[in-house]
Amino acid sequence: xxxxxxxxxxxxxxxxxxxxxxxxxxxxxxxxxxxxxxxxxxxxxxxxxxxxxxxxxxxxxxxxxxxxxxxxxxxxxxxxxxxxxxxxxxxxxxxxxxxxxxxxxxxxxxxxxxxxxxxxxxxxxxxxxxxxxxxxxxxxxxxxxxxxxxxxxxxxxxxxxxxxxxxxxxxxxxxxxxxxxxxxxxxxxxxxxxxxxxxxxxxxxxxxxxxxxxxxxxxxxxxxxxxxxxxxxxxxxxxxxxxxxxxxxxxxxxxxxxxxxxxxxxxxxxxxxxxxxxxxxxxxxxxxxxxxxxxxxxxxxxxxxxxxxxxxxxxxxxxxxxxxxxxxxxxxxxxxxxxxxxxxxxxxxxxxxxxxxxxxxxxxxxxxxxxxxxxxxxxxxxxxxxxxx
Amino acid sequence: xxxxxxxxxxxxxxxxxxxxxxxxxxxxxxxxxxxxxxxxxxxxxxxxxxxxxxxxxxxxxxxxxxxxxxxxxxxxxxxxxxx
Numbered sequence: 507x508x509x510x511x512x513x514x515x516x517x518x519x520x521x522x523x524x525x526x527x528x529x530x531x532x533x534x535x536x537x538x539x540x541x542x543x544x545x546x547x548x549x550x551x552x553x554x555x556x557x558x559x560x561x562x563x564x565x566x567x568x569x570x571x572x573x574x575x576x577x578x579x580x581x582x583x584x585x586x587x588x589x590x591x592x593x594x595x596x597x598x599x600x601x602x603x604x605x606x607x608x609x610x611x612x613x614x615x616x617x618x619x620x621x622x623x624x625x626x627x628x629x630x631x632x633x634x635x636x637x638x639x640x641x642x643x644x645x646x647x648x649x650x651x652x653x654x655x656x657x658x659x660x661x662x663x664x665x666x667x668x669x670x671x672x673x674x675x676x677x678x679x680x681x682x683x684x685x686x687x688x689x690x691x692x693x694x695x696x697x698x699x700x701x702x703x704x705x706x707x708x709x710x711x712x713x714x715x716x717x718x719x720x721x722x723x724x725x726x727x728x729x730x731x732x733x734x735x736x737x738x739x740x741x742x743x744x745x746x747x748x749x750x751x752x753x754x755x756x757x758x759x760x761x762x763x764x765x766x767x768x769x770x771x772x773x774x775x776x777x778x779x780x781x782x783x784x785x786x787x788x789x790x791x792x793x794x795x796x797x798x799x800x801x802x803x804x805x806x807x808x809x810x811x812x813x814x815x816x817x818x819x820x821x822x823x824x825x826x827x828x829x830x831x832x833x834x835x836x837x838x839x840x841x842x843x844x845x846x847x848x849x850x851x852x853x854x855x856x857x858x859x860x861x862x863x864x865x866x867x868x869x870x871x872x873x874x875x876x877x878x879x880x881x882x883x884x885x886x887x888x889x890x891x892x893x894x895x
Numbered sequence: 896x897x898x899x900x901x902x903x904x905x906x907x908x909x910x911x912x913x914x915x916x917x918x919x920x921x922x923x924x925x926x927x928x929x930x931x932x933x934x935x936x937x938x939x940x941x942x943x944x945x946x947x948x949x950x951x952x953x954x955x956x957x958x959x960x961x962x963x964x965x966x967x968x969x970x971x972x973x974x975x976x977x978x
Contacts, residue, residue, distance in 0.1 A: 672942045674940055676931060676935045699933065739930065765969065799923075799925065800924070802922075819905075819906035820903045820910070823905045827899050828899040828902065850901060857904045860911065871923060
């Protein structure tokens with residue numbers, strides 16, 4: 507079932523504008539409260555799957571996981587109400603607060619400020635910029651446990667293994683779990699936090715002018731993800747309470763239950779651009795403006811910076827190492843053997859630690875870049891662009 | 896010679912780390928926030944810390960009872976609120 511929200515004054519299609527939270531008519535420039543407009547049009551329905559555009563009469567094929575769509579022929583906003591109201595009505599929605607222009611400027615500013623970004627990327631041309639409502643499950647979860655821990659505290663002279671028994675519980679409120687299989691879980695977690703105190707009861711009029719997915723992660727799977735997430739945060743918190751440097755759980759008897767689960771739509775801007783024949787997608791939280799994603803890097807700049815740093819540091823530390831070695835072998839310097847050995851040891855340890863940290867940074871960076879080249883995220887944006895004509 | 900080699904390796908690794916840290920800071924945006932305090936408060940009902948075994952630890956039945964009753968109470972409160 508498809509419907510357009512039409513201006514009560516002139517009959518033109520009206521769209522939701524995040525700037526002032528109202529529905530605007532582009533022709534007579536009237537503005538309407540989405541709550542009232544939504545109620546007014548609740549009964550407008552036509553058959554699902556094959557939908558006819560209310561503006562131009564075209565037949566509109568609807569993607570299986572789409573809730574709203576644009577008419578591919580006339581480009582007017584059309585909302586598939588069947589899947590929203592009958593089967594998949596979300597409980598809440600966070601309307602877009604960041605406008606399209608603002609989302610673009612957030613990304614452009616971030617990319618321009620990035621020293622390592624290639625020049626072409628800094629002046630990138632937008633291939634697509636789409637506002638999408640992503641489905642989330644919102645959970646209130648109770649989690650308590652009777653646990654036995656074995657742990658080591660930092661800064662103990664002797665490494666003694668301590669044991670502790672901890673009984674604790676917590677109630678996690680408004681914890682979000684990504685309900686779209688096609689939207690990458692790590693990306694959705696990085697988009698957080700969303701200000702859930704601004705949630706509004708669902709009203710389909712907020713969808714007008716944007717795209718929206720319906721959930722395809724069921725409650726059973728989402729419950730499991732929510733429990734795993736709470737458990738991970740709970741254990742981390744207990745470990746911090748014990749002031750443990752490293753710890754293992756010897757035994758755990760958890761008590762957990764889902765207190766409440768709601769279905770909500772959260773706003774996300776998808777910006778796609780092309781660099782080196784590859785699509786890159788950057789995301790912006792449509793409520794807070796938080797940007798997520800990794801910009802491509804210029805290999806020339808990376809090698810330049812690395813070569814300069816390596817030249818300076820290798821020369822300086824090499825000289826220091828040689829000086830210490832000479833001190834140890836040359837008696838002329840008197841009783842400075844201890845200090846020289848210490849410096850050599852520090853240099854050796856620094857070399858190992860720096861290598862470990864570098865590997866960690868490299869892995870983190872590769873993961874982020876892979877997410878920005880995420881086929882799923884790009885496909886999601888592309889499919890919507892096709893509909894946008 | 897060994898001092899020179901250690902110094903050069905340390906300099907090389909340090910340069911590698913600094914470069915990668917700068918790249919990550921420069922091009923990667925958005926970090927995950929996954930802390931319990933963002934969603935709720937941890938209530939410690941009982942804790943026993945000590946070295947060695949936990950043999951001879953105090954009676955924990957009271958704390959266990961508290962955990963059980965809190966779990967039931969919270970669940971009931973939500974059911975009532977929603978019902």
